[in-house]
Amino acid sequence: MNAPDLILHNGSITTLDPLQPQVTAVAIAGGLITATGGEELLKTAQDKTQLIELKGRRVIPGLNDSHIHVIRGGLNFNMELRWDGVPSLALALEMLRGQARRTPPPQWVRVIGGWTEFQFAERRMPTLDEINAVSPDTPVFVLHLYDRAFVNRAALRALGYTKETPDPPGGEIQRDKAGHPTGLLIAKPNAMILYASLAKGPRLDFEDQVNSTRHFMRELNRLGITSCIDAG
Structure with a gap:
């Protein structure tokens, strides 16, 4: 031996x-x-x-994850902010503020799942005013489960969503009394509006995508996952 x-x-x-x-x-x-x-x-x-x-x-x-979007999930992992296990909304918003400061234009800050309002001491979701306050200039996309997404005013501008933008099939753009988008995207009755909006964000270049995917895989390794089946 x-x-x-x-x-x-x-x-x-x-x-x-x-x-x-x-x-x-x-x-x-x-x-x-x-x-x-x-x-x-x-x-x-x-x-x-x-x-x-x-x-x-x-x-x-090592664990095998038999349903994970490892390729798609890794492409922008370096640009994501994770709220998994964050104990308070106040801390989550401060993390968002810091990530927005670190994020170079034209990239977005993405909070892609992994959190629920019930983990926060405040027991509630962030408001759009709070998100806009901590990131007035950097586009922010915060995904909550598969039912809604919060996008700040900078992201609305980047997406091109205006008073004249029609609701897409299978989704709703919440609007104020004057008809202007508020920044809340609602999956109704499906999540296509969420993923179509997220897909409009800028991509990293190829080398950064490779680097991002490696960091994503290291994060999986940290959690004990050593193999997976990509679900597309």
Whole structure:
């Protein structure tokens, strides 16, 4: 057996082998698992071997996501702002302010799903006035589930949505009493208006798309996902 590059030990390691469902150590060489067992694997370590002492923590095989838009999701990931797990709307809006300052024109700030008003201490969604206040000049597109999107005034200008713009099939552009778009796009009865509007945003150039996709895949890896099936 080749000397391992890495040994994880003193943990609870799930193997998915019915004959040995759990071990405390695993040896890895060349990206492949070469041995499983206990502390005896430490005897195979050499000077170059990295040792990680798990202190009883659980290790599982990499997860497969069988329905994910990994190609489409990765193209603009570097330009996205994630609100996953953010505890308050006030913090989410400050994050939006900072992202808007960092975003070079003509790019947009995109908050694409992963959040709900029920995670926020305030227990509500942002208002359009709040979004416009933190990003008056950089276009912002905030997607909430599949039912609506909030776009600020800068994004309305970029989209070209005006008083004369008709509602597209399968969607509604909310308007004020004078008929001007407010910035709320409603999926009614389907989400085509949301994705058609999002698709009008500027794309990154090819090299930046590749870089963005790599960062997206690293984020998946951080969450334990090591393979996936792209759903288009």
